Amino acid sequence: DADVTQTPRNRITKTGKRIMLECSQTKGHDRMYWYRQDPGLGLRLIYYSFDVKDINKGEISDGYSVSRQAQAKFSLSLESAIPNQTALYFCATSDVGDTGELFFGEGSRLTVL
Amino acid sequence: GEDVEQSLFLSVREGDSSVINCTYTDSSSTYLYWYKQEPGAGLQLLTYIFSNMDMKQDQRLTVLLNKKDKHLSLRIADTQTGDSAIYFCAESINTDKLIFGTGTRLQVFP
Numbered sequence: 001d002a003d004v005t006q007t008p009r010n011r012i013t014k015t016g017k018r019i020m021l022e023c024s025q026t027k028g029h030d031r032m033y034w035y036r037q038d039p040g041l042g043l044r045l046i047y048y049s050f051d052v053k054d055i056n057k058g059e060i061s062d063g064y065s066v067s068r069q070a071q072a073k074f075s076l077s078l079e080s081a082i083p084n085q086t087a088l089y090f091c092a093t094s095d096v097g098d099t100g101e102l103f104f105g106e107g108s109r110l111t112v113l
Numbered sequence: 114g115e116d117v118e119q120s121l122f123l124s125v126r127e128g129d130s131s132v133i134n135c136t137y138t139d140s141s142s143t144y145l146y147w148y149k150q151e152p153g154a155g156l157q158l159l160t161y162i163f164s165n166m167d168m169k170q171d172q173r174l175t176v177l178l179n180k181k182d183k184h185l186s187l188r189i190a191d192t193q194t195g196d197s198a199i200y201f202c203a204e205s206i207n208t209d210k211l212i213f214g215t216g217t218r219l220q221v222f223p
Contacts, residue, residue: 042119045211099144100146
């Protein structure tokens with residue numbers, strides 16, 4: 001089983017709908033991140049969390065919100081999806097005090113029509 | 114601000130060496146990384162280098178760091194078709210978060 005699991009893996013939705021992407025991890029890491037990947041733009045950080053009570057905005061947080069329900073779970077919500085949020089979304093974890101290496105899930109492909 | 118740049122494409126013949134380049138802007142980076150993304154998969158760490166090092170070698174991989182020019186490169190010796198993927202350079206900002214480059218798509222042809 002994957003250490004970092006994302007659901008759903010693929011989702012097609014319509015403009016204005018609310019969408020939640022979920023991430024769970026079995027690595028026991030405190031730090032969790034949400035990135036989005038767009039062709040030619042690389043990965044951009046949306047939100048990150050260093051523990052259950054900690055939420056931090058990344059470089060492109062507008063239009064997104066997150067919830068850290070437990071150490072192992074970090075969900076990303078789009079309250080009212082728009083077409084330019086069509087992208088591949090990645091959840092990642094890292095350990096405190098280590099080299100900062102990120103461990104990624106397999107990605108959630110979201111299409112907003 | 115933080116910015117990491119890479120060329121978008123590289124095409125090499127099987128057996129040749131590949132060199133993927135990256136420039137970054139934050140001189141306080143602690144670690145610099147190379148990640149590999151295969152089709153349909155997430156990113157996996159390929160190698161990393163601590164900011165006080167100039168070079169790191171790991172089997173077919175050689176990482177060179179030029180701190181003065183804020184330039185990082187990844188050399189893959191004897192490139193194979195299985196090396197075809199997208200390669201991302203990333204820098205660690207105070208070990209709190211990673212800033213990724215745009216990714217370089219490496220295509221290996223026979």
